[in-house]
Amino acid sequence: MPSREEMKAAVCREIDGRRDDIIGVAKAILETPEPGFREFKTSKYVDQKLTELGIPHRTGIGLTGIKGSVSGGSAGPSVCVFGELDSLIVPDHPFADKTTGAAHACGHNVQIAMMYACAAAISKSGVLPWLAGKVVFIAVPAEEGIEIEYRYGLYKQGKLHYLTGKPEFIALGELDDVDIAIMTHTTPDPEVKRLATCETNNGVIRKSAQFVGKSAHAGLAPHDGVNALNAAMLAMNAINAQRETFRDADTVRVHPIITKGGDAVNAVPASVRLESYVRAKAAPAMLDANMKVDRSLRAGAMAVGGRVKISTIPGSMPIVPYPELWKIYTPNAIEVVGAASLGNKGHSTGSTDMGDVTQIMPAIHPYCGGVTGTPHGCDYIITDYETALIAPAKAMAMTVIDLLADGAVKAKEVIAKSKSPMTKQQYLSALDSLFKEEDYQG
Numbered sequence: 001m002p003s004r005e006e007m008k009a010a011v012c013r014e015i016d017g018r019r020d021d022i023i024g025v026a027k028a029i030l031e032t033p034e035p036g037f038r039e040f041k042t043s044k045y046v047d048q049k050l051t052e053l054g055i056p057h058r059t060g061i062g063l064t065g066i067k068g069s070v071s072g073g074s075a076g077p078s079v080c081v082f083g084e085l086d087s088l089i090v091p092d093h094p095f096a097d098k099t100t101g102a103a104h105a106c107g108h109n110v111q112i113a114m115m116y117a118c119a120a121a122i123s124k125s126g127v128l129p130w131l132a133g134k135v136v137f138i139a140v141p142a143e144e145g146i147e148i149e150y151r152y153g154l155y156k157q158g159k160l161h162y163l164t165g166k167p168e169f170i171a172l173g174e175l176d177d178v179d180i181a182i183m184t185h186t187t188p189d190p191e192v193k194r195l196a197t198c199e200t201n202n203g204v205i206r207k208s209a210q211f212v213g214k215s216a217h218a219g220l221a222p223h224d225g226v227n228a229l230n231a232a233m234l235a236m237n238a239i240n241a242q243r244e245t246f247r248d249a250d251t252v253r254v255h256p257i258i259t260k261g262g263d264a265v266n267a268v269p270a271s272v273r274l275e276s277y278v279r280a281k282a283a284p285a286m287l288d289a290n291m292k293v294d295r296s297l298r299a300g301a302m303a304v305g306g307r308v309k310i311s312t313i314p315g316s317m318p319i320v321p322y323p324e325l326w327k328i329y330t331p332n333a334i335e336v337v338g339a340a341s342l343g344n345k346g347h348s349t350g351s352t353d354m355g356d357v358t359q360i361m362p363a364i365h366p367y368c369g370g371v372t373g374t375p376h377g378c379d380y381i382i383t384d385y386e387t388a389l390i391a392p393a394k395a396m397a398m399t400v401i402d403l404l405a406d407g408a409v410k411a412k413e414v415i416a417k418s419k420s421p422m423t424k425q426q427y428l429s430a431l432d433s434l435f436k437e438e439d440y441q442g
Contacts, residue, residue: 001130004405008332011121011397015390018120022393023385025049026113030095030382033087033102033109036142036165037151039064042085042112046139049116053123055137062168063159066139070123076133076408077415079400080175082183082354083115084108084143084165092378105380107186107371110389112139114184117393122400132408135400136178140165143353145315148208148275149259152311162431163206163313166353170360171428179415180325180403181363183354184392186371186382193343194387195333195395196367197326201348202251202279203355204315205290205434209297211235212307215263215270225268226306229261232272235300235308239276242292250285251349254278254293279351282318294438302442314434316351319365320358320421324414329364332398336391343367350375359427362418368392 002010015022032041043064050057050068057068064085069078086108090096093103119137122128142151142165151163161171169175189196211232216225236256246252256276262269278293280286294310301308333342345367357363370388373379382388403411422430 002127004401007127007130007401007405008398010125010127011401012394014121014125015117015394015397018117019390022113022117023389025116026110026382026385026389029109029112030104033095033097033104035089035102035147036086036144037063037154037160039085039141043139046085046112050119050137053120055119055123061174062141062165062172064141065165065169067136067174068119069134069136070128071134072131072404073129074132074407076404077179077411078134078136078177079403079411080136080138080178080181081115081118081396081400082181083112083139085112085139085141086144088144088376089146090376090378093380105376105378106144107380107382107388108143110186110382111183113389114393114396115139117389118397118400121393121397127401131401131404133404133411135404138169140169145204145206145277148206148313149273152208152313164316164353167356167431170356170424175357179361180411181357181361182329182396182399184366184368184396185352186388187367187369187375188371188373189345189367191343192345192367192369194337194341194369194391196343196345197330198319198345198365198367199321199347200281201319201355202253202281202351203283203286203318204351205278205286206313206315207276207278207293208311208313209274210309211272211274211301212309213268213270213304216268218266218268222268225270226304227268228272228306229269231300231304231306231308232258232274234303235274235297238296238299239293242296245292246289247285251281251347252279252285252289253349254289277315279349281347298440298442301440305442307439307441310438310440312434312436314431316353317355317359319352319355322358322362322364322418324417325362325364328402328410328414329366329395329399332402333366333395335398336395356427359422360420360424362414362420366392366395
């Protein structure tokens with residue numbers, strides 16, 4: 001029977017031997033960006049690549065998601081490697097789709113390639129007979145919480161339970177057979193160096209609001225109208241006036257945008273739409289800020305004598321740290337990049353639905369470098385595929401070996417020592433409690 005170190009060396013050799021193919025996957029997905037729950041071409045491509053590896057899998061989960069798995073030589077826990085299918089919409093990105101404006105300005109294309117690299121390494125390196133348990137590979141849709149109205153429409157049509165991919169997978173029972181999960185995200189943050197551990201991040205609640213006024217001729221009779229755009233602007237000013245009430249320690253972030261400002265320049269706007277996130281480090285601060293945002297939205301409508309329809313939608317949960325799992329990942333990351341190139345991201349004020357996974361099972365979300373520019377910006381470009389793809393794939397594959405080798409003793413220890421905050425049902429109930437619709441007329 002090979003040792004752990006021999007198996008780790010085997011999966012790293014497999015990744016090195018497939019380097020051109022793995023990087024090719026990232027570049028192919030970069031060229032065909034698609035936003036969440038619309039990733040049909042990307043999903044078809046991943047389906048093709050998993051078929052080439054001979055990995056049994058299912059497609060169309062949560063509209064576009066994919067789940068495959070391979071089994072070790074004996075029974076044991078299940079470890080999942082995630083990749084995310086979706087892009088953002090950044091029309092001025094150099095690799096943006098000219099029709100839709102979709103662009104991989106967050107590095108999800110290399111995440112899918114990392115998952116593919118791990119799938120190839122585990123399934124083709126000869127280590128499977130010596131592992132106890134199962135390795136699951138999931139290409140999950142819609143991590144980015146964009147196009148809220150579109151997704152909320154899918155929810156109302158009964159096509160979705162939730163508006164992002166990992167909560168949808170949880171609701172569908174697709175993580176019921178998973179015990180531990182891992183995925184890696186790119187970032188230009190210099191603290192990350194080449195690879196990095198992380199501690200916590202913000203959760204998020206999503207908001208969609210429609211301000212309703214009364215149309216009138218903007219030149220002849222504006223006094224006969226009720227200006228919904230003014231209501232929205234007053235609401236945004238009211239939100240800004242709340243910021244001094246947010247505690248620094250709670251890392252609250254509220255960032256509304258107007259997605260529709262009216263219909264015609266010569267008509268008083270009668271329907272204006274706004275979307276926003278409400279983020280914070282922990283649930284109490286998030287709920288407090290959400291209450292203040294609702295109050296501000298109502299105030300804008302009341303000030304002009306209009307009306308506002310507010311939809312509150314669950315977003316992503318904060319990440320829960322799992323020290324026992326980090327203890328296994330960290331030595332592997334050091335072996336791949338060296339101790340001097342391993343950073344720590346600490347707390348992130350961004351949000352990810354990987355936080356939802358950490359609510360119900362041990363899961364970690366390392367970061368990697370190899371990218372320049374601004375996250376979600378037009379200059380976010382993968383510049384070093386060794387750092388942004390090959391190194392994190394090796395570190396994750398080696399961690400899978402550590403977890404499932406020797407009868408999966410380390411995976412069993414992680415599961416036994418790690419207490420998740422919620423059961424699956426508690427988690428789903430918490431999300432469902434956030435759904436709210438209010439029709440307010442001042």
